[in-house]
Amino acid sequence: xxxxxxxxxxxxxxxxLDFKLEEVPRFWFAGDPFRTRVFDALSLTxxxxxxxxxxxxxxxxxKIQDPDLQARVADFIKQEAQHGIAHDxxxxxxxxxxxxxxxxxxxxxxxxxxxxxxxxxxxxxxxxAAAEHLTALMAETFYSKKETLQExxxxxxxxxxxxxxxxxxHRDVAFDVMQQVGEVPEATRKFxxxxxxxxxxxxxxxxxxxxxxxxxxxxxxxxxLFAKGLPWFLGRKGILTxxxxxxxxxxxxxFHPSQHPVIHQYDVWVKTYNETSDPILAGQAFWEAxx
Numbered sequence: 687x688x689x690x691x692x693x694x695x696x697x698x699x700x701x702x703l704d705f706k707l708e709e710v711p712r713f714w715f716a717g718d719p720f721r722t723r724v725f726d727a728l729s730l731t732x733x734x735x736x737x738x739x740x741x742x743x744x745x746x747x748x749k750i751q752d753p754d755l756q757a758r759v760a761d762f763i764k765q766e767a768q769h770g771i772a773h774d775x776x777x778x779x780x781x782x783x784x785x786x787x788x789x790x791x792x793x794x795x796x797x798x799x800x801x802x803x804x805x806x807x808x809x810x811x812x813x814x815a816a817a818e819h820l821t822a823l824m825a826e827t828f829y830s831k832k833e834t835l836q837e838x839x840x841x842x843x844x845x846x847x848x849x850x851x852x853x854x855x856h857r858d859v860a861f862d863v864m865q866q867v868g869e870v871p872e873a874t875r876k877f878x879x880x881x882x883x884x885x886x887x888x889x890x891x892x893x894x895x896x897x898x899x900x901x902x903x904x905x906x907x908x909x910x911l912f913a914k915g916l917p918w919f920l921g922r923k924g925i926l927t928x929x930x931x932x933x934x935x936x937x938x939x940x941f942h943p944s945q946h947p948v949i950h951q952y953d954v955w956v957k958t959y960n961e962t963s964d965p966i967l968a969g970q971a972f973w974e975a976x977x
């Protein structure tokens with residue numbers, strides 16, 4: 687294992703969590719259609735994306751000799767399966783709102799099937815490790831400061847908090863598979879983060895635009911929403927821009943995901959959930975413990 691690993695937590699499988707999503711309003715982020723639909727568009731990717739990640743890791747499962755990594759891979763697969771189930775429920779709510787969810791997911795399934803059948807196993811495990819790096823960083827970005835998600839409905843905030851916690855727990859699993867048995871060229875590893883970023887950003891904004899159109903916003907109104915809302919994500923002081931340094935750490939030759947500290951209030955979520963078995967209470971405590 688990389689000598690610079692400092693902050694590693696093992697995955698813990700948690701199932702049958704109820705976030706009461708049926709009670710969430712249409713525009714659950716401060717009543718803001720743009721921010722709501724951008725997060726919704728990202729959520730749309732998760733069920734099929736998580737299944738793709740599972741398949742990518744399974745490509746190398748028989749080659750893993752380290753018992754610890756074998757156990758972490760098994761828990762990674764179980765965690766990702768639970769994430770898919772939870773976000774399927776959120777996607778069903780979007781479908782009931784008139785969003786073209788089936789259209790989006792059909793395209794996603796075709797893309798992931800193409801990747802698995804036409805690309806090398808090395809490319810696919812590198813894409814998975816890169817995506818896990820991105821999602822772990824987004825978890826830190828969304829929750830380290832209370833103000834970031836202050837106006838998000840508490841049930842959605844709780845769902846994203848649980849997902850964030852588990853992304854931090856297994857952020858290094860695909861990376862370790864890639865590093866120990868993947869035989870992935872360094873150029874491929876570095877390329878896949880750039881590719882994953884472009885694809886994730888592009889598809890998210892495309893879907894958000896389509897959903898806003900389904901919400902009844904005209905082309906000019908959507909343009910105004912994008913102009914006003916994008917800086918919150920990608921402006922000079924945007925929430926995603928803030929993770930630039932940690933993002934670029936990927937390109938260091940000796941990088942490992944566990945070189946980054948786990949978010950400071952991680953133990954708050956775990957303690958609250960273990961005491962209450964309530965992911966909504968845990969999510970609220972986790973958010974309140976932000977700076």
